[in-house]
Amino acid sequence: MPFGWQYLGRWSFITALVVVCGALVVFPAETRAKTVPARIIEFRHHSNEEIPRILASIHERCPNITRIYTLSESSVRGIPLYAIEFSTTPGYHQLYHPEFKYIANMHGNEVLGRELLLHLANYLCEQFLARDPEIQQLIELTRVHLLPSMNPDGWKVSTETGGKDYLIGRNNNNSVDLNRNFPDLNRIMFSNEEAHVSHNNHLLEQVDRLKEPIQPETKAVIRLIMQVPFVLSANLHGGDLVANYPYDASRSGARTEYTKSPDDQTFRHLALAYSTHHKNMANPRRHGCGHDGYNFGKQGGITNGAAWYSVQGGMQDFNYLSSNDFEITLELGCDKYPEASALQDEWDNNKDALIHFMWQAHIGVKGHVRDAVTGQPLPHTVIHVKNITAGHDDDIQHDVTSVHGGDFWRLLTPGQYIISAYRDGYHAMSHRVNVYDRPHHEAQRVDFHLRPLQPTMQSPNGNSITDTEYDETDDEMMRNHIVNNLRKKWLFRAYNRAISTN
Numbered sequence: 001m002p003f004g005w006q007y008l009g010r011w012s013f014i015t016a017l018v019v020v021c022g023a024l025v026v027f028p029a030e031t032r033a034k035t036v037p038a039r040i041i042e043f044r045h046h047s048n049e050e051i052p053r054i055l056a057s058i059h060e061r062c063p064n065i066t067r068i069y070t071l072s073e074s075s076v077r078g079i080p081l082y083a084i085e086f087s088t089t090p091g092y093h094q095l096y097h098p099e100f101k102y103i104a105n106m107h108g109n110e111v112l113g114r115e116l117l118l119h120l121a122n123y124l125c126e127q128f129l130a131r132d133p134e135i136q137q138l139i140e141l142t143r144v145h146l147l148p149s150m151n152p153d154g155w156k157v158s159t160e161t162g163g164k165d166y167l168i169g170r171n172n173n174n175s176v177d178l179n180r181n182f183p184d185l186n187r188i189m190f191s192n193e194e195a196h197v198s199h200n201n202h203l204l205e206q207v208d209r210l211k212e213p214i215q216p217e218t219k220a221v222i223r224l225i226m227q228v229p230f231v232l233s234a235n236l237h238g239g240d241l242v243a244n245y246p247y248d249a250s251r252s253g254a255r256t257e258y259t260k261s262p263d264d265q266t267f268r269h270l271a272l273a274y275s276t277h278h279k280n281m282a283n284p285r286r287h288g289c290g291h292d293g294y295n296f297g298k299q300g301g302i303t304n305g306a307a308w309y310s311v312q313g314g315m316q317d318f319n320y321l322s323s324n325d326f327e328i329t330l331e332l333g334c335d336k337y338p339e340a341s342a343l344q345d346e347w348d349n350n351k352d353a354l355i356h357f358m359w360q361a362h363i364g365v366k367g368h369v370r371d372a373v374t375g376q377p378l379p380h381t382v383i384h385v386k387n388i389t390a391g392h393d394d395d396i397q398h399d400v401t402s403v404h405g406g407d408f409w410r411l412l413t414p415g416q417y418i419i420s421a422y423r424d425g426y427h428a429m430s431h432r433v434n435v436y437d438r439p440h441h442e443a444q445r446v447d448f449h450l451r452p453l454q455p456t457m458q459s460p461n462g463n464s465i466t467d468t469e470y471d472e473t474d475d476e477m478m479r480n481h482i483v484n485n486l487r488k489k490w491l492f493r494a495y496n497r498a499i500s501t502n
């Protein structure tokens with residue numbers, strides 16, 4: 001079936017709109033939705049021009065739950081980076097609704113993820129219309145962003161040269177590997193560790209140099225990461241069959257070395273959530289890739305990134321170290337550019353895993369932080385977790401922060417935890433919680449109503465202007481202070497510096 005036939009006339013108008021307005025253009029809602037026939041996306045490779053047409057036709061079918069937008073920058077060759085959002089409030093963050101993203105085709109010659117995301121978008125729309133209870137609930141509880149191609153220029157080069165080469169088309173049009181082009185926050189974090197500073201989140205503030213200019217595709221994604229409070233994401237690649245989790249960069253600089261993050265347990269759970277719902281990834285008896293490739297199925301279809309090979313400047317670790325997001329990397333098959341005839345089987349192999357992984361945005365706890373006196377939401381509050389399961393007393397040295405509505409999410413595996421909220425000018429507060437395994441349920445609620453330390457003068461931007469109330473001997477207050485000071489300036493200063501150093 002040809003695609004987008006009813007869009008041909010209007011297409012140039014939409015393109016013009018995108019060009020004029022730049023980022024985050026919202027396509028007009030359609031009123032003809034009910035008359036639009038069901039879309040069946042063909043199992044073949046779709047060109048850069050077809051991506052926005054397919055997304056537009058999905059939006060036309062499901063105008064109430066979708067929005068199409070372009071990222072802030074286009075590719076080097078000027079191709080817009082199109083994303084589609086699924087949510088019951090397209091265009092808006094809703095309190096307590098976690099934000100999720102899939103990004104595919106960052107390496108231009110690794111193309112399966114790109115087709116899978118187009119099929120996934122179509123599937124979410126059609127199942128929602130068909131009142132599939134699981135998909136309806138998922139979309140009611142989650143805001144999902146899908147970016148089918150982060151590197152359309154590389155895709156074109158790879159496709160025009162037959163799609164068979166292991167490297168041709170991998171990089172962007174400036175010959176830069178986008179998965180090495182993010183600011184290297186691992187280096188900052190490892191040097192913090194050496195200095196015994198247990199500060200391991202929102203590190204963009206500390207970036208002081210860049211190895212190479214940040215590419216437009218990378219810049220666009222950094223901005224997306226800074227703008228949307230993502231909780232969970234995956235980055236879709238090809239060339240092996242394995243779910244890869246942080247850290248990607250080794251601590252010592254060794255070429256291969258298991259490098260745990262503070263959330264190692266949670267990341268292993270997340271990677272397994274994908275691999276064990278994929279038809280083949282976790283199969284211990286399948287073949288490895290290449291002549292004598294290792295079969296990751298023998299270890300459940302997952303690997304620590306640096307234990308496989310160390311990568312600096314990757315997108316996965318950048319998400320974890322710059323924001324509240326937890327990201328894993330999915331290698332979807334040995335063949336980076338599978339024949340069109342293999343795509344139907346690959347969709348069948350991945351469909352359940354793609355859906356099940358999105359549900360993982362609901363593990364652990366979520367809630368809000370408010371001022372106990374005024375009821376005002378308190379964004380930028382530091383949420384710290386201690387694992388006290390089975391008599392342990394382990395601080396997880398990776399804090400998350402509440403976002404602009406005062407809401408927060410903390411992905412956790414089942415166990416017993418003490419969750420604490422710290423903020424300048426307020427008494428710290430802790431809750432003891434049991435986290436249970438409740439598949440496909442909303443995360444459990446943990447709310448904080450923080451009492452002000454004393455009636456203090458408020459500066460016009462709402463920040464407390466006295467910090468003399470601190471008991472300097474109190475470790476946790478100190479951490480609160482350090483983290484908040486770093487965090488305050490983070491969005492405006494560090495981000496601008498990091499992306500304008502070109």
Ligand SMILES: *[C@@H]1O[C@H](CO)[C@@H](O)[C@H](O)[C@H]1NC(C)=O
Pocket residue numbers: 033034061062063064
């Ligand atoms: C979209 O929402 C409107 C108003 O709630 C409703 O009448 C319409 O049927 C919905 N359309 C679709 C395609 O769900």
Ligand SMILES: *[C@@H]1O[C@H](CO)[C@@H](O)[C@H](O)[C@H]1NC(C)=O
Pocket residue numbers: 077153156157172173174175
């Ligand atoms: C850049 O894009 C042009 C046009 O598609 C292509 O001819 C050229 O080979 C590309 N260069 C690289 C380094 O990818």
Ligand SMILES: *[C@@H]1O[C@H](CO)[C@@H](O)[C@H](O)[C@H]1NC(C)=O
Pocket residue numbers: 263264265266387388389390392412413414415
């Ligand atoms: C907390 O500890 C328990 C017991 O060791 C473990 O099963 C669980 O995964 C840990 N949780 C996290 C988030 O690391």
Ligand SMILES: [Zn+2]
Pocket residue numbers: 107110237238
């Ligand atoms: Zn790749």
